[in-house]
Amino acid sequence: MPRLLLVQASPRQGDSASRAAATTFLTRLHELAPELAIDELDLWREALPEFDGAALAAKYARLGGRALAPREAAAWQTIEAMVARLDAADLVVIATPMWNFGIPYKLKHWIDLVTQPGLAFRFDPATGYSPLLRPRPTLAIVASAGDYSAGPSWGRPDLATPYLAAALRFIGLGEIVVVGQGPTVGPEPAVAMARDRAHARLRQLAGMFAAALPQPEASVARAS
Numbered sequence: 001m002p003r004l005l006l007v008q009a010s011p012r013q014g015d016s017a018s019r020a021a022a023t024t025f026l027t028r029l030h031e032l033a034p035e036l037a038i039d040e041l042d043l044w045r046e047a048l049p050e051f052d053g054a055a056l057a058a059k060y061a062r063l064g065g066r067a068l069a070p071r072e073a074a075a076w077q078t079i080e081a082m083v084a085r086l087d088a089a090d091l092v093v094i095a096t097p098m099w100n101f102g103i104p105y106k107l108k109h110w111i112d113l114v115t116q117p118g119l120a121f122r123f124d125p126a127t128g129y130s131p132l133l134r135p136r137p138t139l140a141i142v143a144s145a146g147d148y149s150a151g152p153s154w155g156r157p158d159l160a161t162p163y164l165a166a167a168l169r170f171i172g173l174g175e176i177v178v179v180g181q182g183p184t185v186g187p188e189p190a191v192a193m194a195r196d197r198a199h200a201r202l203r204q205l206a207g208m209f210a211a212a213l214p215q216p217e218a219s220v221a222r223a224s
């Protein structure tokens, strides 16, 4: 059964523009691919392990080619499970607000946890960095108070879009599609127009994502 990992990065629930946009995308996708299983990772409801102590030591041990101590190995198992959860997905959707030009710290925390040597990327002094995860359709929805469709908003840059594109490309997810929605606050006509434009684009993208899903194996007719 194909799987989609939905990463929710807004702490808001009913009022969240990014969650509402993700719902629009998933509703259309479900119509087109009802067999798709959704694994929702709500970064504000699921406790992420701190990336310090034994877990961090394990990362440096792996980078340095040193064997892991038992405490490090135990911490590393948790990280391996997080990368496996990402890698199990055929499609990935990240729904996030823009916070202070970038992404909320919980989403950065998750990216720091899954961006691991030997699991998500490797380094070879001769060839440099290579990703280890396979490319797959990946969508990031970025909701913002400002409108960044034509560049900075009131002098504020959008660092969320290039950061997400670079971070996810680094681990191998491929060229991600980013749909910005802004403004999400301010005069209602402009907010409604931005919402309608983003949701229309997301319904269209759902068709492309559904088409990219692995096709179920054709059933083989058996002679009785």
Ligand SMILES: Cc1cc2nc3c(=O)[nH]c(=O)nc-3n(C[C@H](O)[C@H](O)[C@H](O)COP(=O)(O)O)c2cc1C
Residues within 6 Å of the ligand: 010, 011, 012, 015, 016, 017, 018, 019, 096, 097, 098, 099, 100, 101, 102, 143, 144, 145, 146, 147, 153, 156, 182, 184, 185
């Ligand atoms: C801590 C914080 C920082 C924010 N920083 C920005 C920003 O740099 N640029 C911007 O356009 N909007 C910024 N906003 C506004 C949010 O991006 C906007 O309200 C968005 O709709 C939030 O997404 P959500 O509705 O899914 O929670 C910020 C909001 C918060 C709470």
